[in-house]
Each structure stands twice: as C-alpha cells, then as structure tokens.
Amino acid sequence: MIDATAIPTLPRGVRLHFDKVRDTWVLLAPERTVTLDMIGHAILSEVDGVRSFDDITAGLAEKYQAPRDQIAKDSAAFLRTLADRRFLDLMTEVA
Amino acid sequence: MTTPPPIAMLAELTHRCPLSCPYCSNPAQMASVDAELQTDEWARVFNEAAELGVLQLHLSGGEPASRRDLVELVRAARDAGLYTNLITSGIGLTEKRLHALDAAGLDHIQLSLQGTTPEMADEIGGYKGGFDRKMMVAGWIKEIGFPLTLNAVLHRKNLHQLPRALEIAQEMGARRIEVATVQFHGWALQNRDALMPTREQAIEATRIVTEARTALKGTLVIDYVPADYHSDYPKRCMGGWGQVGLNVAPDGEVLPCHAAQSIPHLTFDNVRDKALKDIWYAGAAFDAYRGTDWMPEPCASCDRKLKDFGGCRCQAMALLGDPNATDPVCVKSPHHIDLQARADAHARSDAPLVYRPQPPKVAEPAQ
Numbered sequence: 001m002i003d004a005t006a007i008p009t010l011p012r013g014v015r016l017h018f019d020k021v022r023d024t025w026v027l028l029a030p031e032r033t034v035t036l037d038m039i040g041h042a043i044l045s046e047v048d049g050v051r052s053f054d055d056i057t058a059g060l061a062e063k064y065q066a067p068r069d070q071i072a073k074d075s076a077a078f079l080r081t082l083a084d085r086r087f088l089d090l091m092t093e094v095a
Numbered sequence: 096m097t098t099p100p101p102i103a104m105l106a107e108l109t110h111r112c113p114l115s116c117p118y119c120s121n122p123a124q125m126a127s128v129d130a131e132l133q134t135d136e137w138a139r140v141f142n143e144a145a146e147l148g149v150l151q152l153h154l155s156g157g158e159p160a161s162r163r164d165l166v167e168l169v170r171a172a173r174d175a176g177l178y179t180n181l182i183t184s185g186i187g188l189t190e191k192r193l194h195a196l197d198a199a200g201l202d203h204i205q206l207s208l209q210g211t212t213p214e215m216a217d218e219i220g221g222y223k224g225g226f227d228r229k230m231m232v233a234g235w236i237k238e239i240g241f242p243l244t245l246n247a248v249l250h251r252k253n254l255h256q257l258p259r260a261l262e263i264a265q266e267m268g269a270r271r272i273e274v275a276t277v278q279f280h281g282w283a284l285q286n287r288d289a290l291m292p293t294r295e296q297a298i299e300a301t302r303i304v305t306e307a308r309t310a311l312k313g314t315l316v317i318d319y320v321p322a323d324y325h326s327d328y329p330k331r332c333m334g335g336w337g338q339v340g341l342n343v344a345p346d347g348e349v350l351p352c353h354a355a356q357s358i359p360h361l362t363f364d365n366v367r368d369k370a371l372k373d374i375w376y377a378g379a380a381f382d383a384y385r386g387t388d389w390m391p392e393p394c395a396s397c398d399r400k401l402k403d404f405g406g407c408r409c410q411a412m413a414l415l416g417d418p419n420a421t422d423p424v425c426v427k428s429p430h431h432i433d434l435q436a437r438a439d440a441h442a443r444s445d446a447p448l449v450y451r452p453q454p455p456k457v458a459e460p461a462q
Binding site for chain 1 (some may be wrong): 100146147150176178203205241265271311315316409
C-alpha cells in the first residue's frame with residue numbers, strides 16, 4: 001500500500017508521451033519504455049507532484065464512478081511497481 | 096510473424112575514443128573519421144527514426160563526446176521527439192558542456208566504469224587520469240540532476256570490485272547500475288584469455304547481485320548481464336534480431352546489432368542511400384535472421400525459441416564459424432560442453448591485454 005499523504009512525482013527523465021506510430025500512451029524513462037493501458041494513463045495523468053495519493057485516488061473514484069478502496073488498491077500496486085523501478089518518487093512530507 | 100516497428104536506435108556517432116578498452120564493442124574494422132555522418136545527416140536520421148516508431152535514442156560511439164557537434168545532435172534528437180540518452184566514459188565532458196547538454200534537452204546519461212580504483216580503471220581504459228576525471232564528471236552530472244545509470248563492465252581482472260561498484264553507484268546518485276560481464280564480441284574476442292571470468296567469479300557475481308537486488312530495492316535498480324560462456328541458456332540477443340532495435344554506424348551503415356559486420360555473408364544498407372524505414376522492413380541484413388524461419392534444430396522445435404531467438408548470431412559465427420547455428424552457450428547445442436571447457440581454459444591464461452587502437456582518419460582503399 002502507499003501512504004495516503006505521500007505525493008507521487010515523476011522524477012526528472014521520466015515523462016508521458018503519446019506514441020503516434022503505435023497509437024498508445026507510453027511512459028518514457030531512462031533506456032526503458034512502459035506501454036500504458038487506459039487505467040495506467042488515467043492514474044499517471046493525475047500525478048502532478050502536488051497532490052497526495054489520497055487526493056488522486058479520491059479524484060479518480062469520482063471521475064470514473066468506482067469504489068474508492070478498489071481504485072486505491074489498484075493505483076497503489078501500479079505506482080509501487082513504478083517506484084521500485086525508480087520511474088516514480090513517493091515524497092513524504094517532513095513532519 | 097509481422098515485423099514490429101523498432102523501439103530503440105543506437106547511434107554510433109564516431110569510433111574515436113580517448114580510451115582504448117580491450118573489450119570495446121566496436122568492430123575490428125572501424126569507420127574512418129572522414130566517413131562519419133555530418134550533423135545534418137544525423138538530424139535527418141533522427142527524424143526518420145522517430146517517424147518509424149523509435150522512442151529511445153542512444154548516442155554512443157566510440158566516445159560520443161569526441162563529436163564537436165554533440166550538443167547540436169542532442170537538440171536535433173529532442174526536436175525529433177526522441178528520448179535521448181548519452182552513453183559515455185565522461186572523458187571529453189566539461190561542466191560547461193554538460194550545462195549546454197542540459198539546455199539542449201538531454202534526458203539521461205549512462206556513464207561507464209572501468210574499475211573502482213584509479214589503478215584498475217586507468218589500466219583497463221588505457222588512459223592515465225581517466226578515473227579521476229570521470230569522478231569529476233559524475234559530480235557535475237549529480238549537481239545538474241541528470242538521471243544517471245552507471246555501467247560497470249566486469250571481467251576476471253575486476254570482478255572482485257563489484258561490491259564497491261554498487262557503493263559508487265549510490266554515491267553518484269545513480270538510479271540504476273548495469274552490472275555487465277564482458278560479452279566477447281568486437282575487440283573483446285581478442286582478449287578472451289586476459290578477461291574471461293572464472294566459473295567461481297561468475298557464480299559469486301550472481302550471488303552478490305541477487306542479494307543486492309533485495310537490499311537496494313526501490314533505491315538502486317540492478318540490471319545484470321551474466322558471464323555468457325558460463326551460462327546454460329543464451330542471451331536474448333538484441334531482444335530478437337530486427338525485432339526491437341537497430342544500430343547506425345558512424346559512416347551510416349545500418350546494422351541489426353553492433354557486431355553484425357562480423358558475419359561475412361550479410362550486406363548492409365546505408366542511410367545515405369536509403370530511407371531508414373525501407374532498411375528496417377526490407378533490408379537484407381534485417382531479413383536474414385528475423386523471426387524463426389531461419390532456425391535449424393535444436394532451435395526450430397525448441398519451446399524457448401521465442402524467448403531467446405536462438406541466442407546470438409555473431410557468437411555462433413565467432414565460435415563455430417556458422418552464423419546459422421544454435422548459440423553454443425545453449426545446453427542443447429552439441430558444442431556447449433566444448434565451449435565450457437574453452438571458457439575454463441581462457442580463464443586460466445595469463446595473457447596480456449590487447450588494447451583497441453584509434454580508427455583511421457581517412458578511409459583505407461578497398462582491398
């Protein structure tokens with residue numbers, strides 16, 4: 001799981017890109033490309049380096065009329081995988 | 096099987112390099128300086144690549160920083176929409192030049208490591224002061240904030256330095272380290288006696304990498320290229336021939352991999368004569384080993400054939416004189432046992448290093 005207050009951020013060198021040739025969104029990272037499905041793209045589109053994980057999943061639940069705990073669970077698994085590959089930073093506020 | 100568009104392009108901007116590493120992947124017959132593609136030619140190739148579907152561009156060499164127009168080339172690559180990665184030893188990069196590369200939009204740097212001490216690194220690179228210079232460059236890279244991958248090239252002489260290499264990667268702020276055991280192509284083929292790891296070293300490296308992957312999860316990503324000759328299954332070379340990537344040599348020759356010119360029967364197209372798209376989809380060299388139709392037994396009926404595509408064609412050529420054969424690294428190859436014995440014999444040798452020379456300035460007349 002991801003801490004509700006953690007702020008997901010795409011670090012320098014990682015960016016969303018629309019691949020015109022393959023007609024799909026991808027995440028470009030150092031020497032790696034991740035093909036995004038609609039859900040992955042929807043989640044990453046909300047990642048702005050400002051809003052917390054909690055804010056993002058609340059927004060997604062409302063936008064897609066889906067149960068919030070399910071959205072949070074799926075988003076956490078997806079973002080955790082990216083973080084383990086160093087394609088995403090999870091910033092926690094210093095108390 | 097339909098041919099997918101390529102994802103990655105390796106642009107070998109030049110074969111010039113201040114270092115002379117004995118495992119250099121450049122071909123024995125290097126491209127001369129006067130034959131190198133010009134700035135505007137590379138810019139055109141980058142645009143063609145992006146239109147073809149390439150997303151990742153690797154600027155390599157030789158040493159790409161030996162090109163005086165490197166900053167312009169990075170800008171052209173970013174203008175084309177490519178994710179732009181610089182593969183460098185660091186030699187030839189100044190603080191000022193790194194800032195210019197930053198302004199031009201360079202996305203990522205892969206820095207090579209020849210050893211973890213000045214003594215080791217300068218002996219392997221054949222360049223005195225190279226290690227100290229590299230450490231300065233790494234400091235500037237960190238200050239500017241470029242994402243960094245450290246590429247530690249390991250072999251019998253420096254495999255014991257692997258634990259320190261993992262520490263250096265973290266000190267440099269690298270997000271990823273490539274623990275790359277030398278692959279025996281190009282100049283490395285002439286240095287198998289000097290560089291072949293022992294079987295014990297290969298096993299130890301795998302153990303260290305496995306432990307470090309757990310300990311450093313989420314901090315440092317570790318990519319691992321194991322000692323090929325001591326393995327039981329071949330590498331998925333290039334992600335499959337003509338499936339994922341292509342390589343443009345300094346003179347514009349388009350290759351399915353950087354060692355492909357070692358296969359004598361192949362002929363290569365040049366970006367000066369043909370569109371990159373036509374070369375990728377219909378070039379003879381790409382057709383030669385694309386997919387599975389070319390495969391002999393035991394590959395043809397093997398359940399791993401789409402996993403490793405029969406291994407490395409250049410290795411089959413180098414070791415067996417037959418580029419169509421199953422990579423002898425594979426346990427299913429009749430030559431596997433012989434290869435393992437050869438690897439052990441190489442590892443017992445005390446031959447000196449054979450350094451890579453500089454490419455000629457002017458093309459030599461055709462034989």
